[in-house]
Amino acid sequence: MISRILWRTYLAAFFVFLLGPVAFIALYSLNDAVYFQLPPPGLSLRWYGEFFDSRIFTRALKNTLLLSTTVTVICLLFAVPTAHLVVRGHFRGRELLNNLILSPLIMPGVVTGIAFLSAFGVLDIRDGFFRLTVAMTIFCLPFAVRAISASYHGLNRQAEEAARNLGATRLQTWCKVLLPQLRPGLMAGGVFIFVETVDNFSINVFLADRASKTLPIAAYEHIRDFDDPTVAAMATLLSIVTIALVALMDRLVGLDRFIGQK
Amino acid sequence: MSDGVHLQDIGKDYDTVTAVDQVALDLPKGTLLTLLGPSGCGKTTVLRMIAGFVDPSRGKIVLDGTDVTRVPPEKRGTAMVFQNYALFPHMTVFDNVAFGLRLRRQKRAAIANKVKAALDLVHLADFAKRYPAELSGGQQQRAALARCLVIEPRVLLLDEPFGALDRHLRESMQTELRKLQQQLAITTVLVTHDQQEALALSDYVAVMNRGRVEQFGPPREVYDRPRSRFVADFMGVSNVLAGRVRVHGEGRIFEATGYGAFRLSENGTEGEGDALLALRPDALRLDPEGLPGVVHFSALTGAHYVCEVRLDAGGELTLNLPRSDPRSAPGSRINVSADPAEAVILPA
Amino acid sequence: MRISQLLLGFPAALILSVLFGAYAVFFAVGLLTAVPNTADVAGPVTLDNYARFLFEPSYLAILWRTLWLSTLLAVLTAVLGYPVAYFIARTPSSFLRRFMLGALVVTMLAGSVSRAYSWLVILGNRGLINSFLLWTGLTDKTVPLVYNELGVSIALVHFLLPFFVLTVFGAIKNLPTSLEESARNLGAGRARVMAKIVIPLTFPAIAGGLAIVFSLAMSAFVFPLVLGGGRVRLLSNFIYDQVFVAFDRPFAAAVSLIFLVVALTALMLLTLLQNHTRRLAAGGFGGKGA
Numbered sequence: 001m002i003s004r005i006l007w008r009t010y011l012a013a014f015f016v017f018l019l020g021p022v023a024f025i026a027l028y029s030l031n032d033a034v035y036f037q038l039p040p041p042g043l044s045l046r047w048y049g050e051f052f053d054s055r056i057f058t059r060a061l062k063n064t065l066l067l068s069t070t071v072t073v074i075c076l077l078f079a080v081p082t083a084h085l086v087v088r089g090h091f092r093g094r095e096l097l098n099n100l101i102l103s104p105l106i107m108p109g110v111v112t113g114i115a116f117l118s119a120f121g122v123l124d125i126r127d128g129f130f131r132l133t134v135a136m137t138i139f140c141l142p143f144a145v146r147a148i149s150a151s152y153h154g155l156n157r158q159a160e161e162a163a164r165n166l167g168a169t170r171l172q173t174w175c176k177v178l179l180p181q182l183r184p185g186l187m188a189g190g191v192f193i194f195v196e197t198v199d200n201f202s203i204n205v206f207l208a209d210r211a212s213k214t215l216p217i218a219a220y221e222h223i224r225d226f227d228d229p230t231v232a233a234m235a236t237l238l239s240i241v242t243i244a245l246v247a248l249m250d251r252l253v254g255l256d257r258f259i260g261q262k
Numbered sequence: 263m264s265d266g267v268h269l270q271d272i273g274k275d276y277d278t279v280t281a282v283d284q285v286a287l288d289l290p291k292g293t294l295l296t297l298l299g300p301s302g303c304g305k306t307t308v309l310r311m312i313a314g315f316v317d318p319s320r321g322k323i324v325l326d327g328t329d330v331t332r333v334p335p336e337k338r339g340t341a342m343v344f345q346n347y348a349l350f351p352h353m354t355v356f357d358n359v360a361f362g363l364r365l366r367r368q369k370r371a372a373i374a375n376k377v378k379a380a381l382d383l384v385h386l387a388d389f390a391k392r393y394p395a396e397l398s399g400g401q402q403q404r405a406a407l408a409r410c411l412v413i414e415p416r417v418l419l420l421d422e423p424f425g426a427l428d429r430h431l432r433e434s435m436q437t438e439l440r441k442l443q444q445q446l447a448i449t450t451v452l453v454t455h456d457q458q459e460a461l462a463l464s465d466y467v468a469v470m471n472r473g474r475v476e477q478f479g480p481p482r483e484v485y486d487r488p489r490s491r492f493v494a495d496f497m498g499v500s501n502v503l504a505g506r507v508r509v510h511g512e513g514r515i516f517e518a519t520g521y522g523a524f525r526l527s528e529n530g531t532e533g534e535g536d537a538l539l540a541l542r543p544d545a546l547r548l549d550p551e552g553l554p555g556v557v558h559f560s561a562l563t564g565a566h567y568v569c570e571v572r573l574d575a576g577g578e579l580t581l582n583l584p585r586s587d588p589r590s591a592p593g594s595r596i597n598v599s600a601d602p603a604e605a606v607i608l609p610a
Numbered sequence: 611m612r613i614s615q616l617l618l619g620f621p622a623a624l625i626l627s628v629l630f631g632a633y634a635v636f637f638a639v640g641l642l643t644a645v646p647n648t649a650d651v652a653g654p655v656t657l658d659n660y661a662r663f664l665f666e667p668s669y670l671a672i673l674w675r676t677l678w679l680s681t682l683l684a685v686l687t688a689v690l691g692y693p694v695a696y697f698i699a700r701t702p703s704s705f706l707r708r709f710m711l712g713a714l715v716v717t718m719l720a721g722s723v724s725r726a727y728s729w730l731v732i733l734g735n736r737g738l739i740n741s742f743l744l745w746t747g748l749t750d751k752t753v754p755l756v757y758n759e760l761g762v763s764i765a766l767v768h769f770l771l772p773f774f775v776l777t778v779f780g781a782i783k784n785l786p787t788s789l790e791e792s793a794r795n796l797g798a799g800r801a802r803v804m805a806k807i808v809i810p811l812t813f814p815a816i817a818g819g820l821a822i823v824f825s826l827a828m829s830a831f832v833f834p835l836v837l838g839g840g841r842v843r844l845l846s847n848f849i850y851d852q853v854f855v856a857f858d859r860p861f862a863a864a865v866s867l868i869f870l871v872v873a874l875t876a877l878m879l880l881t882l883l884q885n886h887t888r889r890l891a892a893g894g895f896g897g898k899g900a
Contacts, residue, residue, distance in 0.1 A: 007693075014694050015710065018717050018771065021728035024738065028731060036731055036738065078621035085618045100626055106877060108829030110846040111636075111866040114853055118639050118863065119632035138629050158348035162406075164335040165313055165342045166362035166413060176361075180352045192719075199721040202831040202846070206853070216723040216832075223727055223836065232731070235724030242719045246712060 022239050029232035047233040057234065060218035067129065067214060068197040071136040075193045076186060078137065079144035083185075086145060087152040102142045109202030112139065117206040128212030135207055136197045143196060144189035151185025184253040191245050198238065265291035265326045266449055267312065267417055272321030273473075274307055282307045282318075282473045289466060291326070292447035294440070296460040296481075298496070299470035305453045308470075309419050312451060314338050326416050336365075341410030342419040346426065347402045349394035355381070355405045356390040362413040380412040383442065400431045407439070411446070418443070420452040424459065436462055457497055461485060469493045491608050494540040499606075500580040501541040507534050507607060516607065520577035522553045527602040538608040543568060545604035546581035548589065552599030555579070560590050571598060640863030651860050659864035669848075669865075673872065676845040679759070680827035683766050687823050688816060690767070691774040696808065698775070699782035711779075718772035726836035729765040730756060733837070757839035765833045770823040777822060781815030782808065817884035821877055828873050845869050 032042040051057050086098045104112060116135045125131060155178065163173040201216040208217055215238070219231045267289040274282040282304040289295045297305035310316040312323060314335035323331045330338050341362070349358050359380055363373045381387045384404035394402055403423060410418055423439075424432040440463050443450050454460055460467050461481045468478045469492075477484055477493045488494035494502060505518035507526070515523045516539045524539060555573035566582040567590035573579065579598060583590040640659055642651040663669045698710045732738045733755035740752045755761050785808065793803045809816070831846040838847065849869070852862035 011694065011697060014690070015713060017768065019713055021725050021732065021768065022717065022720055024732055025724065025728040028728075036734070036736055036741065078625060081618040081620070082622040082625075085615065085622065089615055089618075091615060097622065101622060104629065106825050106873070108831075108846055108866075108869060108873065110829065110831050110849050111870060112632075114849065114859070114862055114866060115632040115636035117853070118636040118859065119628075122635050134628065138625050141625055156346070156348060156351075158344040158346060159350055161313075161315055161335070162342065162344055162348040162409075163350070163361065164315075165338075165340060165419075166409065167336045167365040168361075169334075169336055172365065177350055195719045199719070199723075201723050202829075216721060219723045219727065220832075220836070223723075223730070231724070231727050235721060235727060238721050238724055239716070242721075243716050246715050246719065250708070250712065 022235075025232050026236045026239065029229055029236045031229055031232075034228050047229045048237075050228070050230045051233045051237075054230065056213075056218050056222075057215070057230070060213050060215045063129070063212055064198055064214045067132055067136065067212075068194045070133055071140060071197045072190050072193045074133070075137050075140045075144050076190055079141055079148055079189060080182070080186075082141070083145050083148035083152055087149050098145075101145050104139050105142045109139075109200075110206075113203040113206035116203065120207070126209070128207065128209035131207040132204055132212060132214070135203050136200065139200070139203055140193040140196050143192040147189035147192060148182060148185040151182045155181055187253055188249060191249050195242060195245065198241075266293070267295070267451060268322075268324040269308070269312075270322040270324065272308070272311060272318040272323060274304075274311065274316060275319045280473055282311070285321075285470075285473075285475055287468055287475065287478060289449065289451070291449050293465035294443055294450040294452065294463060295466045295468060296464040297451065297453045297468050297470055298455070298457060298460040300455055300496070303470040304473040305470050306421060307473075309342075309421055309451060309453045312417065313340050313342050313419055339413075339416040340419055341413055341415035341417075342421065343403070343406045343410055343423045345421045345423070347394075347406040349402055349405055349409075351394055354391050354393055355386060355397070358394070358405060359409045359412050361409065366413070376412050377408075380408040383411065384408045384438075399427050400435060403427065403435060407442075411442075411448070416449065418448050418450040420450065422453055422455070424454070424456075432459075439463070469496060471496075486604075487606060488540060488608070491538060491540075494606065494608060497542075499540045499542045501539075501543070501546070502608070503539045503541070503577070504536075504610070505539060506536050509534060516605070518577065520575055521573055521579075522575050524600045524605055525602045526605055526607070536610040538610055540606040540608055541579070541600050542604065543580050543582045545601050546579060546598050547601060548583070548587075548596055549599035550597055552597040554595065554597050557590065557592050557594045557596060560592055571596065573598070636863050637867055639860050640867055642860045644858040644860050659861045660868065662861065663865050663868060672843050672845055672848050673868070675843070676828060677872065677876070679763070679844070680824050680830075683763060683770060683827045684820050684824040687767055687770040687774045688820055691771050691819075692778060692809075692816070695775045695778040696782055696804075699779050699785075700787070711776075714772040714775055717768075718776070722769065722832045723836070725769065726765060726833050729761065729768070729833075729837055733761050733764065756837050757841050759838075759842055761837045762830075762834050762842050762844075765837050766827055766830055769830070769833060770826055773826060774819040774823050777819035778812060778815045781812045785811055814884050814888040817880055817887055821880040821884065824880065825873060825877055828876075 027040075028036065029047055030043045030045070031037070031040045032044040032046065033040065082101060086094065086101065089097075112135070116131065120126075120131050159181075160173050160177055163177045164170075168176065198214075199216060200214075201220065204214055205217055205220070208214060213221075215234060219234055222231055267287070269285055269287045271284055271286050272282065273280065273284060285304075285308055287295065297308055299305045307316055311318050312325075314330070314333060318331060321331075322329055325338065325340070349355075350361065353361070356377055359377045360373050363376060368376075377390070378387065381390055384407055386401060386404050386408060389397060389401060389405070394405065397405060403426075406423075420439075424435055427435060436459060452463065464481050466479065467481050467484045469476045469484060471492050477489050484493065485497055488497055488499065491502060503516075503518035503521055505516055505521070507514055507516055510523075513528055514526045514534075516526055516537070517523050518539055524541075553573050553575065555571040557569045558572050560567045560569040560583075562585065566584055567587075569581055569583050569590055571579045571581065581598060588594070589596050639651055641655045641657070642653055643656065643658070644650070645652050694710070698707055701707055730737070734740070735752045735754070735756070737755075739755060743749045743753060755764075789807055789811070790803050793807050794800075798806065829846055830844065831850065834842050834844045834847050835850070838844070845865070849862050849865055852858050852865065
């Protein structure tokens with residue numbers, strides 16, 4: 001009986017700890033004061049106003065959305081043939097290829113960031129947006145390949161043989177039988193890439209120039225220089241977008257199915 | 263070359279392992295052939311070679327007079343019902359069945375008519391709009407069958423199609439399939455490990471073992487006259503006795519070590535010498551003149567009891583006794599002899 | 611087939627050549643020397659940068675501190691997270707399962723700068739916790755929770771937990787409940803079932819989860835940057851400082867390579883452990899799949 005109560009208390013404490021920061025920052029963003037005060041002096045939306053009035057933040061928002069969308073599209077286009085090769089290819093070194101593709105996952109972000117910085121320096125590539133796009137596409141490819149590979153592994157190969165048997169060529173089979181079944185993987189991969197690109201700091205901070213700063217960089221510079229809840233408003237907005245994307249994924253793919261596949 | 267399926271000495275090697283070897287079969291158009299054998303005997307590989315999913319290492323495959331050995335699967339005109347049906351999970355039953363017709367660029371109206379006819383044939387007309395996940399096992403199988411029949415294939419291929427169904431459903435689906443196959447006169451190759459299924463459905467049976475065909479012929483012939491110990495075992499002969507054939511007076515007898523002598527039929531051709539005697543349970547009968555023994559175990563299987571008898575000479579036999587016969591009870595003393603017409607001599 | 615594979619391989623080849631090209635340039639830079647007061651580098655080729663790091667105790671201390679803290683946090687995360695993963699995998703309530711998985715995924719995807727900021731306000735000297743403590747009178751001085759390792763650790767455990775729980779959750783879910791039921795049936799109590807059945811059979815996933823959270827902790831950058839306030843020196847931040855404060859890119863490159871070698875060695879050890887335990891776990895199923 002006592003162990004049961006302890007167990008439930010632990011679970012409750014765990015999820016309070018887990019969700020605490022996101023919940024707290026949402027409340028804090030509605031706080032009317034400049035500093036944190038207990039109890040809060042009043043509620044207002046003034047920090048959201050500050051966020052959207054700020055040239056720096058609106059520009060960063062635009063940059064972030066443009067970058068994330070571009071990277072998501074390019075990355076998925078690159079990931080589909082790569083996943084196919086990794087799962088279905090017949091050649092020596094397939095396992096090696098898989099590991100190489102996944103290697104950015106274990107490289108410390110700072111190291112990857114400085115590596116790109118050095119390489120772009122040598123090649124004299126100065127356009128911030130281009131640098132971010134290249135780096136994020138490479139960094140995010142493993143997520144996409146993993147999600148799509150998981151979908152590939154779940155496929156019933158007999159369905160493809162059935163299609164060939166009924167008269168479909170390889171290409172027709174791929175388009176009509178395989179691709180529609182990869183949708184969950186594409187969607188999950190897409191959400192991951194998008195969110196990862198919106199969120200990335202440790203690589204992008206090395207590569208962005210003044211004109212291509214993304215939200216996390218702008219937020220960090222703001223925290224460093226000012227002490228007010230504008231960043232709380234930004235964090236809350238991003239959380240809402242993330243929750244919406246996760247809910248959408250749950251509706252379309254089923255969250256536990258997607259996680260169970262890992 | 264005539265119509266039907268012709269396999270000319272096909273074989274398949276995987277690295278150093280020979281999965282299939284020297285398989286030569288000729289199947290007339292409109293008949294049903296069963297490839298029968300234990301798992302790993304190569305029967306599914308043969309089926310997949312006919313479909314074009316496995317390239318034979320040797321030999322030729324001829325369908326309706328055309329050599330298709332190097333033709334890709336989609337151009338062979340075969341249609342296969344897979345073990346787990348392999349319905350496309352993202353398409354309705356209608357779209358699954360229409361898949362092959364759409365690839366053949368048929369007119370929309372023609373497709374709708376043919377799909378409807380095929381679904382009627384398999385009693386699935388009311389399920390056209392459902393997805394595979396919403397069907398029962400038997401319905402999924404019928405949908406898979408309709409998907410094959412609708413393209414009017416040269417050969418219908420069935421890979422253990424009844425394996426996933428429970429027994430009751432399996433039997434009714436078997437009957438349904440056989441009736442459809444005869445009604446449409448469609449050349450069919452079926453793979454199974456179930457000898458009952460092979461006997462019930464086939465025009466021809468090929469018993470396979472270790473990549474080779476051990477015996478090929480009509481089901482009755484394979485059942486009545488197995489040509490090897492393997493075939494006898496696989497066709498459910500439970501008594502295989504070692505011993506020798508001897509001339510005895512006018513006829514011949516088989517002397518089995520630990521059993522005694524069994525009379526053989528007059529028209530047998532086997533010479534004297536070491537051999538095996540195969541006796542299925544229903545070849546044995548009670549006979550006051552027969553070999554004495556005691557029933558030590560019996561089990562009811564429906565119409566009759568299967569009884570194990572320990573003979574006084576030491577050997578054991580399995581035979582069937584009618585349900586009503588009190589001598590089926592364990593402990594009964596009985597005398598057993600074999601019907602010479604059903605006793606089969608096999609090479610030792 | 612050959613040609614189609616080559617075509618399919620084109621994107622992968624492009625990506626990999628850019629990635630490893632970048633790394634090659636970077637490590638080549640590590641053999642050069644910074645030109646003082648500029649962002650430029652120059653020859654001659656030398657190993658001085660490596661020697662500088664490896665023979666300077668205060669630099670090496672940063673490396674050990676990073677390794678030690680990552681190990682500690684990875685283990686702590688595993689201990690805190692495993693029971694929760696077990697609960698989510700086994701709860702009969704699909705509502706609770708979905709809620710908890712949702713909470714973990716949302717937390718995992720919530721922005722790192724946002725979260726670091728949130729922790730800064732919660733743990734700060736005038737933040738939520740200290741205000742609360744002062745208001746209730748539990749303390750009369752602020753308790754230092756940020757700009758030290760404690761604050762960085764709290765935020766990092768929070769960051770690592772979803773990764774671990776979600777990794778282990780799948781393995782527990784795939785473990786047939788009949789194994790636990792039969793152990794209970796044979797007379798084992800809950801704790802014993804956990805210790806003798808569930809944990810041993812999911813050990814490969816635990817090792818995998820540890821590997822993931824360990825490497826994430828090793829490369830942590832944002833949390834020490836925001837919550838460490840320059841006082842918590844971990845390797846990522848040290849490298850960052852070499853680039854943006856000291857403008858010594860060659861030295862940063864050399865330290866990065868050392869960092870990478872250490873991190874990969876540690877991961878390799880964890881992978882060996884994972885493979886070893888996988889064989890053991892497979893043996894538990896009568897050798898199936900071994």
